[in-house]
Amino acid sequence: MKKLFFLGLAADIKHPWRHFFTHGTRKNAVELAGYLGKRYGGEAMLCKNGRSALALALKTYFTPGDAVIVNGFTCYAVYEAVKAAGLKPVFADISKENLNYTVDTLEKAVSDKVTGIIVQNSLGNPVDMQKIEKFAGKHGLIIIEDLAHCAGMSYPDGREVGTVGAAAALSFGKEKSIDAVSGGAVVFRHPKWHTIQVPSKLPKFTDCLRERCYPVFGLWCRRLARVKLGGALMRTLMALRLVERSADNRLDLERRLPYFEAKLALAQLKARGKSSAGPLREFCLVDNRANVLQELRTAGYFFDGFWYECPISPKRYYKKVRFDEAACPVATEVSKQIVNLPTYYSKKDLAAARAIIERHLSAKGGKK
Numbered sequence: 001m002k003k004l005f006f007l008g009l010a011a012d013i014k015h016p017w018r019h020f021f022t023h024g025t026r027k028n029a030v031e032l033a034g035y036l037g038k039r040y041g042g043e044a045m046l047c048k049n050g051r052s053a054l055a056l057a058l059k060t061y062f063t064p065g066d067a068v069i070v071n072g073f074t075c076y077a078v079y080e081a082v083k084a085a086g087l088k089p090v091f092a093d094i095s096k097e098n099l100n101y102t103v104d105t106l107e108k109a110v111s112d113k114v115t116g117i118i119v120q121n122s123l124g125n126p127v128d129m130q131k132i133e134k135f136a137g138k139h140g141l142i143i144i145e146d147l148a149h150c151a152g153m154s155y156p157d158g159r160e161v162g163t164v165g166a167a168a169a170l171s172f173g174k175e176k177s178i179d180a181v182s183g184g185a186v187v188f189r190h191p192k193w194h195t196i197q198v199p200s201k202l203p204k205f206t207d208c209l210r211e212r213c214y215p216v217f218g219l220w221c222r223r224l225a226r227v228k229l230g231g232a233l234m235r236t237l238m239a240l241r242l243v244e245r246s247a248d249n250r251l252d253l254e255r256r257l258p259y260f261e262a263k264l265a266l267a268q269l270k271a272r273g274k275s276s277a278g279p280l281r282e283f284c285l286v287d288n289r290a291n292v293l294q295e296l297r298t299a300g301y302f303f304d305g306f307w308y309e310c311p312i313s314p315k316r317y318y319k320k321v322r323f324d325e326a327a328c329p330v331a332t333e334v335s336k337q338i339v340n341l342p343t344y345y346s347k348k349d350l351a352a353a354r355a356i357i358e359r360h361l362s363a364k365g366g367k368k
């Protein structure tokens with residue numbers, strides 16, 4: 001429990017206005033792509049967001065109709081990327097220890113139709129990659145690494161995440177391990193099988209403006225949470241479409257990353273050297289989550305949500321996925337018990353939250 005909520009902070013809690021005033025140019029994008037290519041050993045393309053990056057990776061190395069194994073505890077963005085590539089997701093149940101699938105659950109999920117596997121390293125808890133590689137080798141599966149939660153981390157054998165699979169997809173979205181509010185990139189590490197177009201369409205002006213303003217809006221919400229008005233402000237901003245929910249960030253294979261986000265993402269990536277990164281969100285399991293969340297709110301914390309409230313989150317999209325809960329009982333149970341807090345509070349600010357959560361820890365497990 002000591003390590004609970006030892007976070008990598010979202011870069012902009014200290015400088016909320018930085019996004020608004022950052023000026024980027026094409027040179028920043030070229031530099032970021034070059035850096036990614038070198039760090040992960042391949043050829044990088046910058047994208048509108050993480051799900052578009054993942055979809056491009058999948059489109060490149062799979063053929064429509066193929067099935068791919070996906071961690072049974074993830075966000076809708078991943079499902080969306082799999083569907084956009086014309087593939088069928090097969091969900092593998094997770095372990096309570098690290099929220100990742102295990103070789104046992106993978107063996108249950110695999111079939112003749114499955115040709116690939118997405119490695120997620122949930123909330124920054126790395127999988128045992130050597131075991132995954134062995135499993136993939138045995139069944140002839142292509143590995144795609146999703147770095148949304150784990151950029152800068154390493155597997156237990158010391159290799160950096162993103163340097164193992166055929167491709168690595170990064171997200172620069174809100175509260176991800178590299179947080180530029182939005183954006184993504186894919187690094188192709190193997191020769192490409194299918195040709196794809198480089199995203200080059202101009203980003204939308206309104207999207208960019210929203211993304212530039214978000215760190216400041218987030219700060220206002222956190223401040224107002226102390227007098228219980230943070231949630232109301234965020235709901236108002238969303239209703240006015242001044243803030244976009246992360247899950248609603250549209251998948252778009254044609255639009256490129258805004259240049260100012262390339263500049264912000266590169267600075268963060270450079271700062272997150274190999275192995276310097278801790279888990280993105282420490283988690284624990286509680287018996288009565290509704291009470292815990294209510295207590296956290298009463299104590300003045302602001303959060304829109306945590307990861308994840310259902311096996312494929314958020315709830316608004318869960319029905320679309322038609323997730324087979326019986327096939328993933330652990331993921332289903334964990335999604336009812338998990339608590340984890342966002343990256344925009346400092347460790348010190350989270351001391352009171354930790355005390356609240358500790359009082360509610362599940363008797364059945366979680367991290368202590």
Ligand SMILES: *Cc1c(COP(=O)(O)O)cnc(C)c1O
Binds near residue numbers: 051075077148172
């Ligand atoms: C958020 C997320 C993505 C992609 O995120 P975007 O919002 O599209 O940038 C991909 N994989 C996982 C596991 C994520 O949590």
